[in-house]
Amino acid sequence: MSGIGFSLLATDGAARRGRVATAHGTIETPAFMPVGTAATVKAMTPDAVAGTGAEIVLGNTYHLMQRPGAERIERLGGLHRFMNWPRPILTDSGGYQVMSLIQLRRLDENGVTFRSHIDGRSFALTPESSIAIQRRLGSDIAMAFDECTPYPAEEAEAARSMRLSMRWAERSRAAFEPRPGHGLFGIVQGSIYPDLRAESTQRLLALGFDGYAVGGLAVGEGQALMFATLGPSVQLLPADRPRYLMGVGKPDDIVGAVARGIDMFDCVLPTRSGRTGQAFTRRGPVNIRNARHLDDPRPLDADCACPACRAYSRAYLHHLWRAKEMLGQILLTWHNLHYYQELMAGLRDAIAAGRLATWMSAFAEAQAEGDIEPL
């Protein structure tokens, strides 16, 4: 099964520089995927998203199946056309959102039934229905349906949960209809337990997937434990398939995970932070709501080529914030997505040049420097 292609172009230690090929184009890796939950990357036009350098976005099955509905999107020509994003799309399976957003749910061997947090309607998700929905959406990369094991979990509970996810992975695999340029990723679970992660990986490899995701991390365990779990787990994955760390993360989370061999990431952080006034910069986070920016004519990040940094002062961005103007959220989201894409481009270049360690030192140093002094 090789519905999508993967070329490993270079390595530097465990880190990889690669290229994923899908029906809607290629993705240079390591890659960051902006999250387009409800068929839109919040506050951005698709042209603007592409302009930041993003080559793939993520859509949320949980949200789209409820509103506007997968059948409706299919009738309207699929998700790419619906949201005017002609490039690759990855869809998650819906499992994570059901677990994280819904209090009233019932989970059994077959799948999950739940009431929508949007309108209270009843829905069911099973491996088969999740794959069918993702097929209707037309995503290039679909994800196996799984239970994201909450943290913390006792080892017995983590094992039970992981094994359920593995049985669901087998059913997802069986339900997935192979097509050229479209692929299905399996998801490794097992919480923070190396033996469970290893068992999960073995079972997925036995089934064979187009790519492998690491799930169940960045759920509260902290960066040190995340990296400690991730490192050995990634080494068990085959070199010739892409690896995706789900829901990660902050810039330094991404850098550390790339160094450990991860190729793909998604996270709401750059978009959500953009809407709440936090910008990511080469010198760490900047809170544009802070009054120190009132009269500051300097850009957010002097080394950034994004529209927000090229043409606007901190004083203006701060003003937009105070005035509750939408353009403030637009420009900060734009900057953050641009920053994340430049981060990935920097990582790709460093790996290709075999100088990732040096690059990471410079990155950490700049981040630790903190924001420029107030005027």
Next chain:
Amino acid sequence: MSGIGFSLLATDGAARRGRVATAHGTIETPAFMPVGTAATVKAMTPDAVAGTGAEIVLGNTYHLMQRPGAERIERLGGLHRFMNWPRPILTDSGGYQVMSLIQLRRLDENGVTFRSHIDGRSFALTPESSIAIQRRLGSDIAMAFDECTPYPAEEAEAARSMRLSMRWAERSRAAFEPRPGHGLFGIVQGSIYPDLRAESTQRLLALGFDGYAVGGLAVGEGQALMFATLGPSVQLLPADRPRYLMGVGKPDDIVGAVARGIDMFDCVLPTRSGRTGQAFTRRGPVNIRNARHLDDPRPLDADCACPACRAYSRAYLHHLWRAKEMLGQILLTWHNLHYYQELMAGLRDAIAAGRLATWMSAFAEAQAEGDIEPL
């Protein structure tokens, strides 16, 4: 005094095709000015605003003097640089907003004192301070400070109010510092009373302004009375200076006013409606919130070349609305501003070709047709 240039390129009946020249570029007239109240045209980037064809935007003195403050904007290089709009800017005098937004205000011969509706601070506006603020903002076209007479007003009250505005116009004129490419417009008042409008015009002409605005209309009197008042009033204005009808309006208001000799317009309608789900189209208004659009793959307006109509279905726009996604407001605002600019371009072409009457018939017919049938 001719701080800004005006060329009359063609006429068709009372309608005029012209060109205004300012320090920041030229404006083809009849022109529509999007409103950028708080140093941003809401939901739009400046590039997007320019992309709709807009050549000038309006800034609100009342809002900007309070937040972020005119002195701050001046220190930051002026309003053009602050908001990244390198093209012409017209600022109003602040008088209208004080009257319409503020309950607690005190008006006397000198000016108005009021408490901010934003933060309760006390402010004063006089002809001199309004002109000084507009100078600090650096607008290309400043407006004389006036009292917008409420509607309805008895003739005696309208006369008192107009004469106060004329004394303020004289003080505004004296306070305005002539600079090449920058101009000051006087504002005709007098409610719906032809004799008062004539007296107001005479007094402004005696002072001499770079352009003349018609104020105190579109304040509740209805279209018929607005046109009845406007027609004779416009004829008293000199042919060699631009004419601006403040705060107007709906598409058919604009068309009728152009036919009566108006050159410039501003209105929050296209932007505000874009944020509340109403689109203006060649076939009249469309409410995107309506469930009839749920499965409609057609664009808002098949004859529109704006980004929202070129790349998105009504179903998608409706979905964005339901999901409360910012992109819905962005795309509808974009469409509306684009529609208004195409309306003005159509009017300009029709006047230049001497076929305005035919164009107006076709416009009215298409508007009356109403939206396309549901599928």
